[in-house]
Amino acid sequence: MPDNDVIAAAKERLEQSGLPSTWLDIPVHWGVKAKEQATPENGGLRFQMLNVDVYGEVPEYWDNNTEIPRGAVPDTRTEQMGYSIFNKAEVWSDLCADLYEDAIADRWNSSADIPWDSLEPIGADLERAVCQIATLMSEYGWTKAQTTGRWLQEISYGYIEVKLFLGTVVFDAARMFEVWRKRALANGGGMGRGGRNWKFLPLTQSYTFSEFVVASIMHDSMLLTLLRRGEQLARTDAERRIYQLCEQDLERHLAYFVDHMRYLMLKEPVRREEIHRYMNKAEWYLAKDGDDTLYSALAVIMGDGREGAEEAMADVAELRREQIETYLGYLRQCHLADRQDRLNEELRKWAGMVELEEEEKIPV
Amino acid sequence: MVTADKLNELQLEPEAPELDLSWLNLDTVWGVSAEPGRKGLTLQQINKTIYGEIPTTSEDSSARPRGAAPPEGATPRMTPWVLGDATETFSDSAALLYDEAVSRQWSSATDIPWDTLDELPEDIERAMVQLCTSLTEVEFIAGDVPGKWLPRIAADHFESGLFLMSQVMDEARHTDVFRKRALANGGGLLLQGGGGGLRQILEAEDFTQMSSMLHILGEGFVQSLFRLGELIAHNEAEKRIFRLAAQDESRHVAYGVTHLKYTLEHEPEKAEEVHWTLDMFEDTLVDPDQANPGLAGALVYLLGDGDVDEGWRLFWHVRRKQVLEYLHRLDVAGLGGRLETGRLHPSLAGALDEN
Numbered sequence: 267m268p269d270n271d272v273i274a275a276a277k278e279r280l281e282q283s284g285l286p287s288t289w290l291d292i293p294v295h296w297g298v299k300a301k302e303q304a305t306p307e308n309g310g311l312r313f314q315m316l317n318v319d320v321y322g323e324v325p326e327y328w329d330n331n332t333e334i335p336r337g338a339v340p341d342t343r344t345e346q347m348g349y350s351i352f353n354k355a356e357v358w359s360d361l362c363a364d365l366y367e368d369a370i371a372d373r374w375n376s377s378a379d380i381p382w383d384s385l386e387p388i389g390a391d392l393e394r395a396v397c398q399i400a401t402l403m404s405e406y407g408w409t410k411a412q413t414t415g416r417w418l419q420e421i422s423y424g425y426i427e428v429k430l431f432l433g434t435v436v437f438d439a440a441r442m443f444e445v446w447r448k449r450a451l452a453n454g455g456g457m458g459r460g461g462r463n464w465k466f467l468p469l470t471q472s473y474t475f476s477e478f479v480v481a482s483i484m485h486d487s488m489l490l491t492l493l494r495r496g497e498q499l500a501r502t503d504a505e506r507r508i509y510q511l512c513e514q515d516l517e518r519h520l521a522y523f524v525d526h527m528r529y530l531m532l533k534e535p536v537r538r539e540e541i542h543r544y545m546n547k548a549e550w551y552l553a554k555d556g557d558d559t560l561y562s563a564l565a566v567i568m569g570d571g572r573e574g575a576e577e578a579m580a581d582v583a584e585l586r587r588e589q590i591e592t593y594l595g596y597l598r599q600c601h602l603a604d605r606q607d608r609l610n611e612e613l614r615k616w617a618g619m620v621e622l623e624e625e626e627k628i629p630v
Numbered sequence: 631m632v633t634a635d636k637l638n639e640l641q642l643e644p645e646a647p648e649l650d651l652s653w654l655n656l657d658t659v660w661g662v663s664a665e666p667g668r669k670g671l672t673l674q675q676i677n678k679t680i681y682g683e684i685p686t687t688s689e690d691s692s693a694r695p696r697g698a699a700p701p702e703g704a705t706p707r708m709t710p711w712v713l714g715d716a717t718e719t720f721s722d723s724a725a726l727l728y729d730e731a732v733s734r735q736w737s738s739a740t741d742i743p744w745d746t747l748d749e750l751p752e753d754i755e756r757a758m759v760q761l762c763t764s765l766t767e768v769e770f771i772a773g774d775v776p777g778k779w780l781p782r783i784a785a786d787h788f789e790s791g792l793f794l795m796s797q798v799m800d801e802a803r804h805t806d807v808f809r810k811r812a813l814a815n816g817g818g819l820l821l822q823g824g825g826g827g828l829r830q831i832l833e834a835e836d837f838t839q840m841s842s843m844l845h846i847l848g849e850g851f852v853q854s855l856f857r858l859g860e861l862i863a864h865n866e867a868e869k870r871i872f873r874l875a876a877q878d879e880s881r882h883v884a885y886g887v888t889h890l891k892y893t894l895e896h897e898p899e900k901a902e903e904v905h906w907t908l909d910m911f912e913d914t915l916v917d918p919d920q921a922n923p924g925l926a927g928a929l930v931y932l933l934g935d936g937d938v939d940e941g942w943r944l945f946w947h948v949r950r951k952q953v954l955e956y957l958h959r960l961d962v963a964g965l966g967g968r969l970e971t972g973r974l975h976p977s978l979a980g981a982l983d984e985n
């Protein structure tokens with residue numbers, strides 16, 4: 267319980283000095299003691315432990331356009347800060363606070379955590395192919411950081427957990443950009459050819475956060491499938507480690523994107539058709555990008571040189587099929603199983619799915 | 631429901647991508663290698679040959695990394711515009727500061743000795759949670775700002791982009807750690823700060839203006855304060871918070887100073903514009919109407935450990951240090967003379983006369 271005498275005396279001293287004391291009049295939700303849960307076995311003081319009392323109440327609609335911390339008392343003179351997202355369903359996932367702490371616990375350093383000294387000459391074609399893949403990975407890291415970063419100024423403090431987590435996504439993406447650049451420039455190679463970038467437009471052009479999220483689910487799930495083949499693709503321990511670490515980061519990102527989309531579909535099922543439109547767009551751009559550089563470079567690696575590339579294309583096709591399958595699998599997790607029947611025609615071919623006639627469509 | 635059997639039955643051979651090996655014969659610079667050094671393989675070590683040459687201007691709004699060959703065929707513009715002039719965003723130290731940021735990440739969950747937070751007298755606990763309420767608020771905006779600018783950084787100037795990405799991460803941690811302190815020890819969040827220049831930083835539409843306000847003056851003041859965190863802290867946990875946050879702020883300030891230096895070396899005519907921005911921002915910072923009613927009172931109260939007169943004395947000691955360090959940073963950036971020419975806001979200049 268507040269000790270009124272101590273506070274009254276403090277107020278008096280401040281006022282005598284001409285200092286504001288109104289902050290001492292604020293009713294404190296006294297007794298919130300997150301430190302009590304913070305034990306080494308619990309992973310220290312994790313953000314989720316703060317979510318007690320009023321501080322853990324995440325409102326469906328947040329009505330303050332300033333940077334006021336959730337649970338603080340407003341100063342009504344504060345200017346609006348231009349946030350545009352005040353709807354919990356648009357950004358929320360219960361996993362954010364934990365994913366944020368996990369990202370920090372999993373942090374790595376491309377300078378010191380990659381066994382760079384394991385790099386050794388791997389032959390001209392393979393080095394070209396690895397550098398080509400590295401160039402495209404860098405591009406994706408850059409795009410991911412830029413397009414995620416721009417949403418920060420849209421999201422209000424009401425959903426602070428989301429913003430903290432997105433901060434880690436930006437940082438992970440920065441590392442993805444630079445670790446692959448390092449790989450390209452460390453082993454006697456150089457940069458390859460940039461991609462056409464049409465496929466990134468659904469990320470850069472998104473008008474709503476959920477649009478950005480579905481485009482991210484598509485790109486990330488395809489990339490994750492590729493990263494999971496690291497064992498097969500890596501020629502050195504350094505590359506193996508890069509694949510593993512990027513995979514671990516991307517899994518966290520997808521965990522959030524998917525859980526958020528599941529939340530949105532449950533809360534606002536009326537948006538299903540709208541979300542399908544965004545997927546139509548994302549898939550269309552991916553299909554029409556028509557840049558086979560990535561898959562050709564993979565074929566050179568899997569075929570152990572350009573001579574074996576043609577034959578390795580069957581393996582690459584299988585990888586691309588898996589990519590689509592992974593994407594659809596994640597969509598099933600967010601109650602978007604019906605995407606299976608609405609997938610872009612070109613991507614259906616990649617996946618080896620039959621072209622469905624209207625009347626044959628499988629009920630889901 | 632789609633059964634596995636049904637899917638298998640419908641499965642065709644996946645279509646294979648077309649094999650295109652033209653990228654095996656690019657004329658990008660080839661044959662570069664880099665050896666890891668004492669700190670591993672840093673950005674500095676791969677910034678060699680053409681790959682380390684920073685173009686003074688870049689027209690490329692795509693994600694194509696510096697030195698990569700352009701794609702074949704039609705390509706779209708990714709953003710309507712990027713800040714193509716290096717003078718807009720570049721800093722010679724950005725790569726180094728990014729490397730440092732990556733190696734000095736810390737965890738507010740596990741690197742703060744939360745168990746040292748003992749019960750504090752109620753007035754002190756209230757003052758501390760008020761200070762932390764104001765700080766989590768300030769740090770929140772400090773993360774929004776670099777996020778806003780990220781899409782406008784040219785991939786050719788990726789070092790600045792990477793630095794800003796690391797700042798987004800650092801500020802997330804600061805927003806988080808001050809919220810944690812406010813809610814860890816029996817207090818809670820108190821009065822919103824409101825004003826004090828946050829909006830001015832966010833709304834700036836010129837990168838160098840923004841950076842002068844955020845990195846040099848705003849974070850500069852915050853860093854000077856955090857470095858004196860011993861005066862505010864009552865236990866190891868609080869000391870560690872201020873120490874670790876100060877370390878991060880040093881990088882943010884260093885970026886601002888080196889960016890301004892780079893800009894002024896290449897575009898000395900921009901000096902007056904930056905002076906003008908600082909005139910406005912200093913004015914905002916000391917404007918009594920913009921003052922954060924919680925922040926000043928709580929800070930003085932904590933500095934004096936409840937003795938308000940002693941708190942005031944130490945407040946001016948802090949302010950004097952903030953102003954001296956601010957002027958020094960401007961000197962280093964090549965924007966000296968604000969004090970000598972009488973341009974520094976009188977109430978900041980006045981702080982220099984104190985003790």
Ligand SMILES: [Fe+2]
Binds near residue numbers: 769772800801804
């Ligand atoms: Fe900060």
Ligand SMILES: [Fe+2]
Binds near residue numbers: 772
């Ligand atoms: Fe900062």
